[in-house]
Amino acid sequence: MAYFKSNKIDYHYVKPIIKFPCMDCEEEAVMHAMTTNWSCSSCGASGTISKLIATTSDTWKKSKIYNPHTEKNKIMKLFDDLQANSNSKKMQTLKSRVSHLIEYYESKMP
Incomplete structure (x- = not known):
């Protein structure tokens, strides 16, 4: 969660799941907080926190999810x-x- 907070990326945490905008389609993606594995059921994108860190963009940071x-x-x-x-x-x-x-x-x- 520190990554989302420090980069001002919209997220919603309900233990142990973090919901955030997918970096590919901006729909809701889900991440398991312990493993950092994430996936988007909308576009099929997936990865770990490492992939998010490597591809962070200003456009993605402005995306919002329903909280x-x-x-x-x-x-x-x-x-x-x-x-x-x-x-x-x-x-x-x-x-x-x-x-x-x-x-x-x-x-x-x-």
Whole structure:
């Protein structure tokens, strides 16, 4: 993970898997954190951390992947902003129900 952090490459870590944009197609690739073996199911590219280090490019560094944790935080922030501007009980109920739904699915993830 230090490689991704130091090179400012977008990634999402869920032990023991690191998800990051594939350097060939920019779709989601997965790496096992212990072995550093990675592969992309979209284009078939694969390798180890050594291959990533050898081929790092500025274009690839700008690629993004979907991070559900970050997205959840952005959604909750939007709910807070909307609620602050509307003082609506319905908005609070909606936020609570969405939060509960997210927590339900998070508890089902391995």
